[in-house]
Amino acid sequence: MFSRREFLQFGAVAASTLVTAQAGLSSRSMAQQRLTQDDLLNFDSKGQVTLLHFTDVHAQLKPVYFRPPSTNLGVGDYAGLPPHLVGDEFLRHFDLTPKTPLAYAHTMVDYVDLARSFGKLGGLDRVSTLVKAIRAERGEGKVLFLDGGDTWQGSYTSLKTNGADMVECMKLLKPDAMVGHWEFTFGEERVQEIVDALGFPFLASNVVDNEWEEPVFESTASFEKGGVNVAVIGQAMPYTPIANPRWKIPNWSFGIRPDLLQKNVDAARAKGAEVVVLLSHNGFDVDRKLAGLISGIDVILTGHTHDAVPQAINIDGTLLLSSGSHGKYLGRVDLEIKGGKVVDYSSNLIPVFSDVVESDAEMAAKVVEFRGPHETELNRVLGKTEGLLYRRGNFNGTWDDLICEGLIEQRDAEISLSPGFRWGATLLPGQDITVDDLYNQTAINYPNVYRVEFTGAQLKEILEDVCDNLFNKDPFLQQGGDMVRVGGMGYSCAPDQEIGSRISDMTLLRSGEPIEASKSYVVAGWASVNEGTEGPPIYDLMKKHIISKGSINIPESQNVKLLRT
């Protein structure tokens, strides 16, 4: 459990010209041929204020494998910019050496081999060790620990405890504030209940009640850190009532609300804030655009789109840090403030290598408290995977291909639809598939699998609509998920086109024939946002499916043809 794997084969992390903060990490690792916790903590400390950003952990209490995407397209003005770089392009842009721990953490190049060498990342006990170490080094009075949301949802135990496992474990990290997205799927009442007992602010500048458009949550929290007045403004996922069931939060309205945000920034400045931080669950490109629109924000800590970018990016004087997901990284920004202005900074994502970072006993015990009662069920083996099972990618992942196969076979459908969620860990070839693993892909509280008939025209409408949520050239119209996964049907997609013109060549795979607009097809799918959807829960259906197969072998899908201009 606590064995400290030696990183002998691949030696050092990259010597990065961009990553001055990690230059020490490089040379030292080079010399010692192994990575240590101190290497990971090595940081070019600056100034009076340290921001720690932890986001989108999706209820992963334990370390996980999480394969970075091989497709993460940007469109319009955002094409080719971080985070829309993958694989070798990503390595070149950030000057990372292939086959090093950082290359493994950030890209899918040689993923399986490197995963076997470098192990899992994350684990709340490891994160706790790092947070405690940084607080000790800097002094509590200089550190703000900020939770970017999508914290309470995404596992078996979070589903069974209505998020209580995450709420109680996160409390040990003593967050100074948090924001939300999937948190809201627990419903208004449960959210309010948790927020009332949280002990730190749950911020949402952009959530108002439907009737009078008055704030539902606090927008801003103020802190005195290192003698500096720091204001943190929170932004919930703007499209929560569209991307997730609105009926669970019928009285709350979201949206980006840039005017309201500007007012809240101005109000914070008027109250004496020397540094304004936006703790955001908008998604990377939305925040990149906001950074150019709103004046007076020094740092945006962004989440939602699960992008891990090695350092903060400076956009018109606003620093944008995107700290990945699933507990893989702890983001850190140090700020030096003089005369009410940020004059210097350093930043870094700290990859939480679980074989390198010590477990924190207090957090480990809390995790056992919540997982222990479910241990037998969590560890129950449903089957074994022969190939790599992963989710993340714009169009498909093998985990979703498996789910799409299960939907078709278990519900006797011709076509299946599975949501383009970006959460869900990875399994390496040869690993057992446990109940724990299955819930890491499916743990939602609107899980029913519907079976309906759609015409070809309706299927095209759905694909075009979802595709526009992903590839609209205006980031303010992007909802932050990936493309809906499709089983039993192939199609071509031209992301650079406009809505109505992106999807073509829809083909029913079973017959090889083109999808006809007026013909009806039997479709199974899950995670409908509509109230009263009927059918078996996805996790029950998939348990049955995986057990019936025993051995799972899902090849890389060739069913979506990408057309770029």
Next chain:
Amino acid sequence: MIIDRRQLMKTSLGLAVLTGVPGVMTVKSFASTEPTAADRIKEFTGGSEMLEGKLSLTTPEIAENGNVVPVLVEVDSEMTDGDFVEEIMVVADGNPNPEVVKFRFTPMSGEATAKIRIRLAQTQNVTAIARMNDGSFQVAANQVKVTIGGCGG
């Protein structure tokens, strides 16, 4: 300022409002004699030039609920006898009857601000036009997207 008829023309092909399980489609067709949004605007302005800058129109980028889309119109005006907003018209070019509402003001109104919730069956442009007491017109338009949703990560 371009009032385009593209959205209206597209109506029968346009984005379906999906209720219930995704995929229940509502398709409407209009008689060609119905006045379009452009017709209504022309009626309101008499063809006069419409200026931008004083009228601000706030709508969501994407509607959370197409049945009650909040629309806020505000005109920067002193609202004195010498300078006030007489009337604001809101049109939605994809609605069967594109004229949504007209608000009348006097200097006694104090400010030229109005809020309304409107029904939008599909993605379309919402346009607000204000007639000032000097006979000039101010305009602002936003597209409001109506979407299926349900796949956010």
